[in-house]
Amino acid sequence: xxxxxxxxxxxxxxxxxxxxxxxxxxxxxxxxxxxxxxxxxxxxxxxxxxxxxxxxxxxxxxxxxxxxxxxxxxxxxxxxxxxxxxxxxxxxxxxxxxxxxxxxxxxxxxxxxxxxxxxxxxxxxxxxxxxxxxxxxxxxxxxx
Amino acid sequence: xxxxxxxxxxxxxxxxxxxxxxxxxxxxxxxxxxxxxxxxxxxxxxxxxxxxxxxxxxxxxxxxxxxxxxxxxxxxxxxxxxxxxxxxxxxxxxxxxxxxxxxxxxxxxxxxxxxxxxxxxxxx
Ligand code: HEM
Numbered sequence: 001x002x003x004x005x006x007x008x009x010x011x012x013x014x015x016x017x018x019x020x021x022x023x024x025x026x027x028x029x030x031x032x033x034x035x036x037x038x039x040x041x042x043x044x045x046x047x048x049x050x051x052x053x054x055x056x057x058x059x060x061x062x063x064x065x066x067x068x069x070x071x072x073x074x075x076x077x078x079x080x081x082x083x084x085x086x087x088x089x090x091x092x093x094x095x096x097x098x099x100x101x102x103x104x105x106x107x108x109x110x111x112x113x114x115x116x117x118x119x120x121x122x123x124x125x126x127x128x129x130x131x132x133x134x135x136x137x138x139x140x141x142x143x144x
Numbered sequence: 145x146x147x148x149x150x151x152x153x154x155x156x157x158x159x160x161x162x163x164x165x166x167x168x169x170x171x172x173x174x175x176x177x178x179x180x181x182x183x184x185x186x187x188x189x190x191x192x193x194x195x196x197x198x199x200x201x202x203x204x205x206x207x208x209x210x211x212x213x214x215x216x217x218x219x220x221x222x223x224x225x226x227x228x229x230x231x232x233x234x235x236x237x238x239x240x241x242x243x244x245x246x247x248x249x250x251x252x253x254x255x256x257x258x259x260x261x262x263x264x265x266x267x268x
Contacts, residue, residue, distance in 0.1 A: 027227045027230055027231060030223045030226075030227045033220075034220075034224065037220075054260045054264055055256060055257060055260040056209065056213070056257055056260050056261050056264065059213070059216075059257060068189075072204075097182070101175070101178065101179045101182065102179075104175050104179065105176070105179055108172060108175075129183075133182075133183065133186060136186050136187065136190045137186055139190070140186065140189055140190060
């Protein structure tokens with residue numbers, strides 16, 4: 001029945017094509033982003049978020065632990081929030097999120113663009129987007 | 145090449161799609177919403193100046209925050225459900241129960257986020 005073919009383990013399905021590898025990457029990067037977000041949230045609580053920030057501020061920091069995201073809160077001192085640890089965490093998030101997000105955009109585009117030429121253009125655009133977003137993202141994190 | 149879909153969103157939701165199809169559409173809207181938002185937000189912060197501040201001021205508005213929090217929280221919570229079911233395919237027969245659970249988790253976290261955003265937006 002329909003369920004049977006779906007129940008194959010990843011090992012049995014094989015990791016042959018770029019698409020399959022990216023399929024796995026999308027799932028693993030999702031877990032990676034969860035790990036980094038949870039790390040950011042725990043860090044925020046340790047650094048005193050509970051008394052100085054509201055829930056939305058804490059979530060914003062969790063999804064991107066960059067000091068500019070906590071500048072408008074009641075924190076007495078934002079210095080610990082701009083330490084190298086958080087810049088590295090934010091950089092890891094940018095790396096993973098850009099790969100995951102841009103590949104996701106390619107998946108969506110492929111649903112509507114079916115010609116070989118069109119898909120090639122989408123791939124070139126996605127390469128340009130990955131490089132420019134990584135460059136800008138990392139620059140902003142390390143200079144803020 | 146299967147590019148002609150003669151079925152509208154509403155028909156798809158009423159017919160076979162239902163709950164799982166709704167999560168698929170909302171996941172796509174959330175992912176696309178975040179990708180567009182993050183791209184423009186990064187560019188605005190990079191360019192700075194009047195234009196950059198104008199765009200980031202829109203993002204700081206509470207109405208926009210309600211939209212982007214929907215995108216982020218729905219995509220992240222639904223994405224975790226997809227990941228768990230895909231990595232443990234034995235759970236797939238229970239995907240409808242998983243979706244019900246997912247909505248309960250989403251609504252409580254998102255509801256709380258909207259409540260704080262509106263309360264802060266109204267100056268409380
Ligand atoms: C904790 C955070 C996240 C989780 C758990 C997550 C999870 C997922 C999963 C599992 C998929 C695959 C869906 C499928 O194949 O049906 C996906 C697709 C996608 N994600 Fe994410 N994601 C997260 C963050 C992000 C971010 C930050 C972006 C944007 C920069 C993003 C953009 C996308 C896009 C555009 C797709 C393609 C959607 C589609 O094919 O309809 N995601 N995500």
